Amino acid sequence: VAEAALQVWKLHRVLCRKSDPVSRQLFQQVVEKAPIPAPFSKKDDSEDFSIFRLFWDRLCGDLGDRLEELLSSGEHAKLAGDIAGMYPAVRASAIDMLGRLYDTMQAGSGSLLEDATSSSMGILGGSAALEDTLLPSSFGGVGNTEEDTLVTATSADTWTRADTKSSDGQGRGFLSGGTSTTSLSAIFKSPEWKNLETTGLWPVQQAFLEASRTRLCAPVQFMFPEGVSIDEDGVAIAAKPTLPSRYDMQKLDQSIRAELALADPREGGGDLSMTAMIADVVVDMVEQFCIRAQTAVVDVGDDGCLTVNGRPTDDLLHNLKVANVMNAMATSIKNAPENTFVVPYRPAMSPQNVEAANVCGGSLMPAMLEIESTVKAMILAPLCRALNKRVAAAIAVMHQGAYLEESLVGGGGGSFVEKHLSGLYDDIAEYHLAKLPVDYASYVASTVATYSIYTFVSNASLIRPLGETSRLRITQDLADFELALEQLVFKAGSNMSLTQVDHGKPYAELRAVRQMLFWTGLSNAKKTQSASSIAKSMLREVWVKDVRPSTVFHFLFSFAPKLLSSPHHSKRMRPQDYVQTLIQLDGATEDGEGKAWMTTMACCDSYQQRESVDSGRDGDRRVAAILMMLGPELLRRRRH
Secondary structure (H helix, E strand, C coil): CHHHHHHHHHHHHHHHHCECCCCCCEHHHHHHHCCCCHHHCCCCCCCCCCHHHHHHHHHHHHHHHHHHHHHHCHHHHHHHHHHHHCHHHHHHHHHHHHHHHHHHHHCCCCCCCCCHHHCCCCCCCCCCCCCCCCCHHHCCCCCCCCCCHHHHHHCCCHHHCCCCCCCCCHHHHHHHCCCCCCCHHHHHHCHHHHHHHHHHCHHHHHHHHHHHHHHHHHHHCCCCCCEEEECCCCCEEEECCCCCCHHHHHHHHHHHHHHHHHHCCCCCCCCHHHHHHHHHHHHHHHHHHHHHHHHHCCCCCCCCCECCCCCECHHHHHHHHHHHHHHHHHHHHHHHHHHHHCHHHCCCCCHHHHHHHHHHHHHCHHHHHHHHHHHHHHHHHHHHHHHHHHHHHHHHHHHCCCCCCHHHCCCCCCCHHHHHCHHHHHHHHHHCHHHCCHHHHHHHHHHHHHHHHHHHHHHHHCCCCCCHHHHHHHHHHHHHHHHHHHHHHHHCCCCCCHHHHHHHHHHHHHHHHHHHHCCCCCCHHHCCCCHHHHHHHHHCCHHHHHCCHHHHHHHHHCCCCCCCCCHHHHCCCCHHHHHHHHCCCCCCCHHHHHHHHHHHHHHHHHHHHHHHHCCCCCCCCCHHHHHHHHHHHHHHHHHC
């Protein structure tokens, strides 16, 4: 193929350089005016005429047809697998052929093209080889039969002379030795390679990928089989699916690396450019693995994850084992590129091996994301919701008089966090996080910590009345609460700290609330200030940017007259139930802020209608006006 392509290329150069002595037209123009035979007809009439392009298109088309016939023919069906297995070597040889052929063709030109973008016609055909003036040395002298191989190979007139070289293979020495200096990117961008890959080698490539997919997916079909047990009467009853053993996962890991190694020239005889192609097959296998794993997960819902005392149920323990199996698969996928292309060659690995490992890792990212999304949706999300329900119930106890002034006079007995939350977080770490891999345990701990902070702050801001002693006790509990959550995140096993959870937003609010509790904007010394000046002063506070608007709204209610009903009272709900409408069980709060503002406006409107009959001296009547001024601005800042 290389020799024939070189001869056609030389013919194309002659047609472009020689002219008809009668008509004074280039032979290229004369040939272009002649009708093109149907088998060689151009696919795109807008392209410039090129003998080489016609030859290459027909070559790739015939090659593809022959291979398709060979693979689909009944008499050669037994050889289809062997033919497909030759694709890595065939692809590597084709790339090497195009690279060396390009080097030889460009040797006689005025300049070397560093990439395929230098010419619109490609690196082999068209006018790419003719845009530069031929060097004088590229024309063979008369009678000079001992000229250099390079000059012989590139001279535009050598095709007219008989080949004087022997048939021992010296005539194609430009393909048999040396290494191409053409970059792979130039070859892959060329229309010649694209045509060869998508037409000539396409049948073998598809057969190779199908065989690889079959080898990888065959073991997956037998994983997670439905479990069967026998009762005391000998009757078969359904049981939980059987999970893959450690040996099964190791075999699957070896299969993945064996397929990826086909792209390694030393191991599989292929080319490193096949890495992404084979990685896509691995992604398909992982998708089937996740589908099989979903059938093994027991659908327990939020209420079936925990027992009465907060321990995991048998169904949840089974699901946690499935999560460990999925983590083993994720670990194999993550380590496969380095174990395949880098580790076997240390310490003498080449930059090409490192680049292949990086490309492979990027191509396998969809598989990692598929595993992660499956585990989170099927196992971790229900567990987080169940744990957060327990946390919400424990935090709601603060509304049973934990921060009333009279209940705090005696002191002693430990803080609210020590009594009701520290032990709960210890149980979560011991009975749930310890049974999960580090990545999944970190996700659960982060979700629980985020929800806990928002729920604790929202419940504390709803407490009325909020005296000086209550503020001090809440501040102390916030410090203990931060320490308990820091320990929870640490026990998950990752390097993440509480300050990094959810980009640091929950932690920032936890610290800002301590400053908010001792805000003095409505103190007796400022009784004469207007509501607008107080609102502007509050917006300039440092802590405002880190606190949710709903927290500020609820906190201001603690200064209001009794006639201004709290949001949960206006809704006729318990405080903990009202907080649950603002904070979702996964820790999301954006939807709740709008609801909190609508409820606050309803409370203020109701108060303004009854304000004239309020003869009491309790509270500050400016609170309603301050709320109506603050609300739109706080929500606007949060959106931006």
